[in-house]
Amino acid sequence: MIKTWELDLNFRNEILNEPGGAHLSACFQCSTCTIGCPIAEIVPSYNPRKIIQMSLLGMREEVLSNPDLWICAICQTCTARCPQDVRISDLLAAIRRIAEKDAEAGKLKIDSVRPLFEKAFLHQLEKYGRLFDMGLAMEFYKGKEGGSFIKGQLAMMKDFKDFGMRMFKKGKMGPKAMFPEKVKKTEEIKKIFEKVEGK
């Protein structure tokens, strides 16, 4: 049972104002996004259209605390097919950002490592202007283990044994990943980051 008067009707506006969220209202619930989603095939509960419907209704808490919010692989199939140009992957990113802000403010506990991963990812970009796999992994695992570098390294090694090794063997990860490589004008990159973050 959903009681609309207990919901946050402003949630829609919050999303609309978040970059990527502007097309939320165009959705007419046709189900295209959900049907074609490769993630939904693995995680049956994952249903982008429901997330949209709940967002429109103002079910802020349910949407933001929904663990499915974090599993989108951003393959963009939904975005490409959406008849109403809702741009679902951008939209979900916008919602995730709202969740992160809430988490930062201590209002919400995110049960996903994805923010950590994304943060680490951006850090590498900021530092080197391109991705440094090892650096990403080290930062991510450190964050995952509560900021402890040691624990993080151990956890990383543990995962590496099966997962990392497989990647290594398939050539997805090479010796190059061990050492950072910088682009020429890292100061330009910095400027971009500063601009986006409004520093």
Next chain:
Amino acid sequence: MEEAKEGFEPKIIGFTCNWCTYAGADLAGTSRKKYPPNVRIIRLMCSGRLDPMFVLKVLLNGADGVFIGGCHPGECHYIKGNFYARRRIAALRTILKQFGLDNRVRSEWISASEGDKFARVMKEMAEDIKKLGPNPMRDKIL
């Protein structure tokens, strides 16, 4: 059910309303929907014009089957002709039932757009009547 009699080609007389079943038969034709060549259609303006005597007459003449096609109830071109027809046909078939002839008479509501239904009914009727065998009145001197 009895098996169809060998080599027996029934003669079916079809009384059809000009506005619906006759047009439905036309549609079966234009859409090349084939059906057994047993029916000879007589066009009436309305199933309401069907005098049950026509049916009695052809049955006594030896027709193996009689088909009556009218508009769906409520869709009569003349408002209620088919309602009257329905009563007449029901009465007639009740009479024929006493002599085992009712199964040779079939009435259906077939609209102008139901060419397929027409063809289907013709097919079913030909099969049913083949199973019944020839009208016992065939070739009798009456």
Next chain:
Amino acid sequence: MKGTELKQEDLEGLFKRLLEKKAVDCLVLPHKVGNNVAYMLVKDGDKIESPAASAIFAPSFGVNAANIVKGWTIPERVGIVAKPCEIRAAIELMKLKQMDKDSVLLISADCSGAFTNQDYADHAGEIGDWVDSGKINELKDKGIAIREACAICENRLADVGDIIIERVDGGKVLVAGITDMGVEALSSTELSLEDKDVERQAEKEKIAADAKKEKEELPKLSSVEELEEFLRDCIGCKNCRDMCPVCYCKECFFEQPLGKPVGGDLLNLAELRSAIGVPTNQLLYHLTRIYHVCTTCVGCGACEDACPKNIPLTRLYPMIAEKVQEIFEYEPGKDVEEPLPFITYEEEELEEHLR
């Protein structure tokens, strides 16, 4: 239901007063002709024979009284005293405008079942003026049976028309008006009327049950070949039609060129079909006639009586008509206001009877 009890011998007085008080201008009334019963048309009440009751209740069937007054669309008011089946036929004729309901006063009298004119004339003494079921069986054993039409008749007791005459124990009759017109006519004779229960449900049910049993025992036709055999002796005289009270056409289809081809037309047909039976259309005639009377047939059996070749037509006409009336839930002759089945319809009905 307003009525009064009279002695049987008071009936002639009642009829006389109906004439005198101008409740009717004339009366069609059964009377005795020698050993038999026939109808007379009375203008002068003094000519009414006494005892009237013996003719009225006599189990004899000559013609259907409705057939006598068929086509009488006259302004004068005619009263008809007859058996229930005859009154029913009259009511059907009213629906068919072959009589005007305002100018005919229908008086039905109880019937016990009747014998043919011939049988009654031959055995009048033995049969008497009234037969009860015991007597019917007794006579049957002696080979004197009531007409088949009567044996299967479920509606022998008077309950239709404007006035009914019921037999009551003790040589009495109950006369009651069951329509406004009937009550008015009775009142005009200065009888003191009171509310009367005229239903006799139990008695009716018993008669109906017996009749049903008789009906079941009758041989039935089940194929068109059997019908052919059944009608083998038919000479095409069409007496069955002429004596049928509800056959009302001014000129029968089977008297017209299409129904009764002669000469060249007949030859043409013969050429077309290589050979034809003559007189032609025998089967078509009977089947068509069944259809034509199937809703209005009251089962009086006049057709059978009329057949010179003694074809038991009761087994054909009323038996089949009854089936048709069943599907329309129609009871002919019950109510003059009830429309004939063929001129009315329900938007959803009868689909199961079409294929």
Next chain:
Amino acid sequence: MGIAIIGGGVAGITAALDLADSGFKVYLIEKNAELGGKMAELAECKTGLSPKIMEIENHPNIELLLSSELESLSGSAGEFKLKVSGKEIEAESVVLAPGYDVFDEIPKSYAIGHPDVVTSLEFEGILMNATASETGELLRPSDGKRVKKIGFIQCIGSRCQENEICSTACCAYTAKEAWEVKERYPDMDIYVFYMDIRVFGKDEELVAELKDKYGVKYIRSRVPEVMQENGALSVKFENLEKGAIDKLDLDMVVLAVGLLPSKTLSRLAEITGVKTDKYGYLETSITNPMETSVSGVFACGTATAPMKVRESVAQASGAALNAALLSERTEMIPGQEERKYVEAGEELKIGVFICGCEGEVGKSVDIPAVAERVKQLKGVVDVNSETDTMEAAMEAIEGGIVDQGLNRIVFAGYSPRKYEDTARDACAKAGLNPYLLEMVNLREQCACVYDKGAATEAAVDLILMAVERARYLEEIPVERYPVIPKALVIGGGVSGMNATLGIADAGYEVYLVEKEPELGGSLRENIELQSGEKSSDVLKEFIDRVQSNERINVYTNAKEEDVTGRAGSFKAKIVGEGANEDIDFGACIIATGTNESVPEGYYGYGKDKNVVTQPEFGKILGGALSANTVVMIQDVGPDGGVNPKYSSIELMNNVLKAKDKNPDLNVFVLYQDIKTYGKWEVLYKEAREKGVIFLRYDKDKPPKYEDGIVSVHDVILNDEIQIKPDLVVLSTPAMPAEENERLSKMFKIPLKKGFFMEEQERPKMVLTPVDTVNEGVFICGSAVYPALIDECLAMSSAAASRACVLLAKDFIETPAVTSVVDELICSGCGVCVDMCPVEAIELTEEPVPVVTFGVATVISGTKRVAKVNDGCMGCGSCASYCPSGAMSLKHFRDKQVYAQLDYAV
């Protein structure tokens, strides 16, 4: 001069015939080599259209320009100059009917190129071929296996980024195709994947039947891709009940492709200077639905918006009327010339004409053998089996009558359903009474459906029966009566007034009868139209024009009674305030409109003042809106009406206005299907963007409203949602006008759910949307089906156009197939009187004087005889009751039917 019509599809054909039949010169310009347009690609539709095409080809007033294109247009209304493929034409007005193109940029994800994935148009062809095939089975194009499961995918190229509007027609044509498949192959599984089912009126009934009776599964899911594994097709869809994605294997997939403006449109717009809208359609307005931006150039059909055949045809007739008003009638009307018939004579001279029907009959019928057999029949003096076309056959018949004195014609070939009038006309031209013609349906009911051998046998039987019947055919006197050049219009709403003005402007006198004290109908409620115009302004213009037109007689507070007569010559009485007048008129238009329903008892309506209907909400919006939360519930009772076509549009309009007034207003719309057809789709989008929340409920779980709380089961979240509204707005059905019942009886036009039925109820293709079974009586506007003002205006112009076609004639022939009484045989039972559906039989009574005994003359009885009056429509119900045969139907007399029966066995 004349009128130029661009486009020879169904709209162009309709407009051309309306105009040509009322005496205008018409130039019909078609870019293809054949007439018929898109409609001719559909089997069933082609059949309906072909007689009209033939009529056009033979029409003396129509100049047909095939394979021709408009190259330039100059001049102005009243004096246009057109250049058509090099040829110069002068015309007073121009009608644009270029039609549509189908969406053809289907995404690759739909397995385009796979032989078993087809568009709906291609599917028509497959279905056509399947039924014509030996087995009649529907076979999969890829491997020839029997198709068992078909999926229809809706909205391909509609309501999407490539084409943001709704194509309007697809839901209905898919329903029709699904129905056809189910009728032919009842065991086939059919799935329809849709977003909203946008069907209206009768199509709504069809879809309900498909779901309930035929077991077609309608699944609300937009299927984005068709998958293929090893050539096998499957689709995924969301099963909301299960809360899971389901996969379904299909044998065939049909893509319901949308409609786009014809590719020729932009060039046409350039040449003619007419404006197009942002979607590329010709720009028209809601209050002038057939007028373009160029005066004297009119538009109709799918060139103005996506629409179905019914609406296209209505617009076409309407555009024809508009074009006619700018033009001069210069031509003769065919069939109005004097005709003389020769006496048929005693001796039978039967001519049998067997026509090959463009080779179709010869395919399975051995024509020479049939002719040989027929020659042996008595009375047959000529058998002609040489002709192969209708034209040649007609020529042969005329020749036979004139040269050989044939006095009975048996024409074997085409179906009489479509060509009897043409064939009768040929007889009449040659001087033979047209009822001495008998037709044999050799094409449709023999050659097309039977194999060789059997077809020949059947052909012989059928011709034998016809020849025998022909012997007994009688000359039926063809009488004419003058057409009264006046019209009666019932209903003074906008439809009625528009029809009235159309007829009056065409030069005929009109009686306009309105039951209310003033004109205006439902537009008197001062509302804002979708275009933003105030209804009062629109209305004022109409009323002013009506009142200032001296050809129009307006009666308010009045009604019409005692209608008698028939097309061309009716009589009636107008009674009412200060009026008691007998009038006569040639045509009648019924435009009674519709009534709002009062949903008494639904959601507390009537008791709770916070529950209002959508129109009431519209009025509230005229003032201050105090509510914070509004719940709108669609498809609410009461029973007995129909859901108006504008239901969703009205809702969107109100929602948007409310949101304009109060942007913070919370609006929840509880719906089953949003039906913003055509360009109205943008309103739906706008409403969503404005923050309106749409919650879909299931028909079986309607929302509840108790203690100030609305609860609804939302099918998407599969959960109950509760809302505390301060206002509940109900979208309710429209009810038929009360007088429809009375008018239906008086004019003998059947009703369905209280609304008037068109002449052709089934087939689903409607080529005569404003005609009724009672010729000369037309229907329009919301009396037929509650629709928006543009559709009402198109329909009422169409009704006026159809009426003008009739009024333009000088004479009309009396119907010949009517009942007659043989007074000598009639027993006066009066059953026929009770039975007659149109009260065309009376029982005459006359006293019969009889002399008794030479003493006194007494009135001895009443002679009753049935008498048939002018109203007889010729159904023959009376004739088949009459046991003595005193009543008979001319042309279908007992002996004529008997003659056929004798030869049938």
